[in-house]
Amino acid sequence: GAGVSQSPSNKVTEKGKDVELRCDPISGHTALYWYRQSLGQGLEFLIYFQGNSAPDKSGLPSDRFSAERTGGSVSTLTIQRTQQEDSAVYLCASSFRDRTAYEQYFGPGTRLTVT
Amino acid sequence: GENVEQHPSTLSVQEGDSAVIKCTYSDSASNYFPWYKQELGKRPQLIIDIRSNVGEKKDQRIAVTLNKTAKHFSLHITETQPEDSAVYFCAASSSNDMRFGAGTRLTVKP
Numbered sequence: 234g235a236g237v238s239q240s241p242s243n244k245v246t247e248k249g250k251d252v253e254l255r256c257d258p259i260s261g262h263t264a265l266y267w268y269r270q271s272l273g274q275g276l277e278f279l280i281y282f283q284g285n286s287a288p289d290k291s292g293l294p295s296d297r298f299s300a301e302r303t304g305g306s307v308s309t310l311t312i313q314r315t316q317q318e319d320s321a322v323y324l325c326a327s328s329f330r331d332r333t334a335y336e337q338y339f340g341p342g343t344r345l346t347v348t
Numbered sequence: 349g350e351n352v353e354q355h356p357s358t359l360s361v362q363e364g365d366s367a368v369i370k371c372t373y374s375d376s377a378s379n380y381f382p383w384y385k386q387e388l389g390k391r392p393q394l395i396i397d398i399r400s401n402v403g404e405k406k407d408q409r410i411a412v413t414l415n416k417t418a419k420h421f422s423l424h425i426t427e428t429q430p431e432d433s434a435v436y437f438c439a440a441s442s443s444n445d446m447r448f449g450a451g452t453r454l455t456v457k458p
Contacts, residue, residue, distance in 0.1 A: 336397070337382075342391060
């Protein structure tokens with residue numbers, strides 16, 4: 234079946250602009266995650282959704298970052314007033330149920346470049 | 349919350365040799381330990397996982413061991429091949445938290 238998809242695959246934006254990144258999880262997966270990966274670095278956890286609620290937002294770096302999930306499916310990560318340090322690959326993942334014991338399936342990522 | 353440390357950050361081995369990557373975790377309640385492989389420019393993918401009720405699991409050339417008392421687990425790759433070159437991430441999960449290690453960049457030299 235279809236895997237996790239993300240759009241756009243690449244996004245170049247000017248400093249100060251807002252951006253929206255989209256994630257379509259695998260159908261039937263109730264858990265959804267956002268991570269940030271800077272060049273050559275690890276997976277920085279941002280936020281975790283269970284259904285439409287976010288029990289763990291502890292990784293969001295600042296109040297410029299927000300995310301929502303609707304219909305227990307699609308999620309959008311919004312970055313307001315982008316800064317150059319926001320440049321990274323943003324990865325979305327989903328899993329069948331919660332994050333404690335199920336494989337996470339990753340999307341291809343959105344490469345964000347802030348100029 | 350959970351804290352996972354991973355060592356080494358980089359590892360270079362000769363083709364055919366073994367590679368070992370080690371992780372420690374902080375939450376004694378953690379009970380699920382997956383390993384992900386990320387090839388250059390690609391997404392991370394699960395390669396093996398282990399749950400706290402077993403001490404070792406093997407899948408062909410890869411194996412994972414878990415020491416719950418010491419709170420550490422390791423990935424072992426035998427007979428390494430150039431296609432094993434990638435970044436490997438460990439993770440630890442408890443009832444309400446899951447965190448990844450910082451990653452190990454493995455290079456297998458032909």
